[in-house]
Amino acid sequence: MNPPDDLAIHPAFRGEGEQVIRRLQKLEEWKARGVEPYAWRYPRRDTTEGLRAKFHDLENGAESGYRASLAGRLMAFRRHGKASFADLEDGWGRIQLMAAVDSLGGEGYQLFQELDIGDWVGVEGPVFRSRRGELTVRVEEFRLLSKSLRPLPEKWHGLKDVELRYRRRYLDLLVNPEVKRKLLVRVKTIREVRRFLDDRDFLEVETPMLHLIPGGAAARPFVTYHHALGEELYLRIAPELYLKRCLVGGLEKVYEINRNFRNEGISYKHNPEFTMLEFYWAFVDYLDLASFLEEMLSEVVGRVMGTLKFTYQGREMDFTPPWRRTTLLEAVSAAVGEKVDSSTSPDKWKELAERHSVPLEEGWGPGKAATELFEKLVEPELWEPTLVMDYPREVSPLARAHRSDPFLTERFELIAAGRELANAFSELIDPLDQRERFEQQARQRERGDEEAHVVDYDYLRAMEYGMPPAGGLGLGIDRLVMILTDSHSIREVILFPHLRPV
RNA sequence: GGGCCGCUAGCUCAGUUGGCAGAGCACCGGACUUUUAAUCCGGGUGUCCUGGGUUCGAGUCCCAGGCGGCUCACCA
Numbered sequence: 001m002n003p004p005d006d007l008a009i010h011p012a013f014r015g016e017g018e019q020v021i022r023r024l025q026k027l028e029e030w031k032a033r034g035v036e037p038y039a040w041r042y043p044r045r046d047t048t049e050g051l052r053a054k055f056h057d058l059e060n061g062a063e064s065g066y067r068a069s070l071a072g073r074l075m076a077f078r079r080h081g082k083a084s085f086a087d088l089e090d091g092w093g094r095i096q097l098m099a100a101v102d103s104l105g106g107e108g109y110q111l112f113q114e115l116d117i118g119d120w121v122g123v124e125g126p127v128f129r130s131r132r133g134e135l136t137v138r139v140e141e142f143r144l145l146s147k148s149l150r151p152l153p154e155k156w157h158g159l160k161d162v163e164l165r166y167r168r169r170y171l172d173l174l175v176n177p178e179v180k181r182k183l184l185v186r187v188k189t190i191r192e193v194r195r196f197l198d199d200r201d202f203l204e205v206e207t208p209m210l211h212l213i214p215g216g217a218a219a220r221p222f223v224t225y226h227h228a229l230g231e232e233l234y235l236r237i238a239p240e241l242y243l244k245r246c247l248v249g250g251l252e253k254v255y256e257i258n259r260n261f262r263n264e265g266i267s268y269k270h271n272p273e274f275t276m277l278e279f280y281w282a283f284v285d286y287l288d289l290a291s292f293l294e295e296m297l298s299e300v301v302g303r304v305m306g307t308l309k310f311t312y313q314g315r316e317m318d319f320t321p322p323w324r325r326t327t328l329l330e331a332v333s334a335a336v337g338e339k340v341d342s343s344t345s346p347d348k349w350k351e352l353a354e355r356h357s358v359p360l361e362e363g364w365g366p367g368k369a370a371t372e373l374f375e376k377l378v379e380p381e382l383w384e385p386t387l388v389m390d391y392p393r394e395v396s397p398l399a400r401a402h403r404s405d406p407f408l409t410e411r412f413e414l415i416a417a418g419r420e421l422a423n424a425f426s427e428l429i430d431p432l433d434q435r436e437r438f439e440q441q442a443r444q445r446e447r448g449d450e451e452a453h454v455v456d457y458d459y460l461r462a463m464e465y466g467m468p469p470a471g472g473l474g475l476g477i478d479r480l481v482m483i484l485t486d487s488h489s490i491r492e493v494i495l496f497p498h499l500r501p502v
Numbered sequence: 503g504g505g506c507c508g509c510u511a512g513c514u515c516a517g518u519u520g521g522c523a524g525a526g527c528a529c530c531g532g533a534c535u536u537u538u539a540a541u542c543c544g545g546g547u548g549u550c551c552u553g554g555g556u557u558c559g560a561g562u563c564c565c566a567g568g569c570g571g572c573u574c575a576c577c578a
Binding site: 015016017018019020022061076078079080081082083084085087096098100101102116117130131132134136150151152153154155156157158159160161162163164166167171175217218219220238262264265267268269270371375391395396411413420423451474489499500501502 | 503508509511512513514515526527528529530533534535536537538539540541547548549551568569570571572573575576577578
């Protein structure tokens, strides 16, 4: 091979290391020899997994008599002069290749020797098991399918640099098997959730991602702009208000699994875009939903994990229903060591908050204070799945007032591993009550609360035509998958998490 | 946004008191027809994250900045 000659190198690769330059030169040499380095297709007939299944009982040293045809990426070479071994990886696994002058001829073997780790190849040849017991394809024909120009991360230590793992997730997937395992858990989880709901006649619908009025949650939205219409739009923070319009339209069971966008801090449990399930179900209340959620998650988790008991971050996690239930006020009472309830005075809340070093802001009422105490003192300590019932009305502008306590709403959250997994309520279907709640939110907004709701008059109008009594639930898919994959960070379960540009 | 930590070869990592930039894998040259982290012989391939400063001399010390991780704050 010629020594590196910078003048001959494509300008895009100036300054690249020796290994890249050599691969580029090899590419040019192969082209000059008439070898097409980027194939159009390769009609492979076998997969590594298929061959392993077919020949699992082939004895050491035995020939199968079967001629295999595989395609995949070369992941390792063990060269021995006139014979060589290589590992080929496809979408299902790896298998050993053996190439030798005997089976390929001098010229073919020479070409095979010139392949690099990372190259995609198609190979054909008989399957046998080596004397050492390794299922192997003896390469009699091969084709370069796609030339790899950059060296892969090291075979033994893999790619460890967390930043590189996220920025170059394709490499992470390629060399760290755990990444693919986690992705598969995610895929299966979403599939099982869909199946569960589809089996119960829920309709999966798609509602707008571009909103004129960001609603359905308390969060800052991302702003974008539609040029032809000349108007500002918001990436949705929740699909809730559109899904409830579906209820008005007579769709009794609807759900959506898709992305929401919130313009907030990034942390181990927050990504700016995240995946949520939301479903709405006419004629049921939040108590029905609590049982339904237990049924749904125990089935989904059981099918994905094969068990309802597993460990998360070194601690036992058990999704076996029924889950523990408490109310928010009971939980706060236990945490502060004295009874609090709907009639607890603002001054008392203030005193309790101070005593437990939970700062309260000006303008927060007792409901917000109670919720703040819950989130600071109780939530982080709730490990096993717990249904926390009856959130205050003040922090639940879209939930129906509690049938027996106007301070509260018929709302619950599922808390596990110290974080919120799901949130559900008996939906507020009274348009006059909803109007008041929106106006209350608008006043908070005027006071500077950027996360308070904007009044959505179109939604109010829809409600005024009549919304059936209904329950609605939101489930954070990423956070559920974190627990199922034993991931500390949400970034581990999102293929391409958001990172600043370098 | 605050605190702490990290950034050195393609990858994983060493680098002493401020004194020639270094190891394993990968890569290159050679040997080798049953290896599988192949082995043996030979070869370091580098914008030490960036920019300033101190110094005879900076990967190392100082200042500013970038990116990332953890954590606190924020966060239905």
